[in-house]
Amino acid sequence: MGFAQNLINPFLWRFNLKLFLKSDGFSLIEVLIAIVILSISLLALAGLMATTSRNTSFGGHVTEAATFAQDRLEQLRVTTWDNIITTEPDPISPVGSTGIVYTRNWTVVSNANDTLKTITITISWDNGLNTIRLISVISR
Numbered sequence: 001m002g003f004a005q006n007l008i009n010p011f012l013w014r015f016n017l018k019l020f021l022k023s024d025g026f027s028l029i030e031v032l033i034a035i036v037i038l039s040i041s042l043l044a045l046a047g048l049m050a051t052t053s054r055n056t057s058f059g060g061h062v063t064e065a066a067t068f069a070q071d072r073l074e075q076l077r078v079t080t081w082d083n084i085i086t087t088e089p090d091p092i093s094p095v096g097s098t099g100i101v102y103t104r105n106w107t108v109v110s111n112a113n114d115t116l117k118t119i120t121i122t123i124s125w126d127n128g129l130n131t132i133r134l135i136s137v138i139s140r
Contacts, residue, residue: 057098062132064096065123068104069134072121076106081140084108084117100125115140 071094076084090104106121117138124131 058130060098061096061100061125061130064098064100065102065125065130065132066134068094068102069121069123069132072104072106073119073134073136076108076119077138081117096125103128 072090086108088106090106094102094104096102103124104121106119109118109120110116111118119136119138121134121136122131123134
């Protein structure tokens with residue numbers, strides 16, 4: 001029956017309205033299934049938050065390490081050509097903003113003509129478990 005026929009026959013209109021408004025609520029099984037689905041979703045989000053925090057922390061450490069490597073590279077660039085130390089561990093280990101101690105080493109290798117020097121700066125932290133390396137070439 002169409003909408004126009006329901007307007008003509010008020011009894012059918014009231015009967016359809018009662019069926020439409022009649023609600024028995026949710027059964028216990030439906031509520032339990034909804035709670036299980038919600039719980040699984042929240043557990044997945046909690047795991048995602050832990051992974052995100054760990055990756056953000058690692059990114060911060062890599063940024064600090066790159067900054068310490070760049071600092072040493074700039075110091076070597078302003079040093080006179082003959083006074084550039086070829087290989088030496090840093091006597092003072094830099095400490096990051098989070099308290100992590102970084103180990104900084106560098107090597108300088110001259111080419112055959114002594115016109116170029118290749119500088120390799122290695123920064124490690126967490127007892128050498130994580131390492132980055134910065135390589136640059138300077139000329140006379």
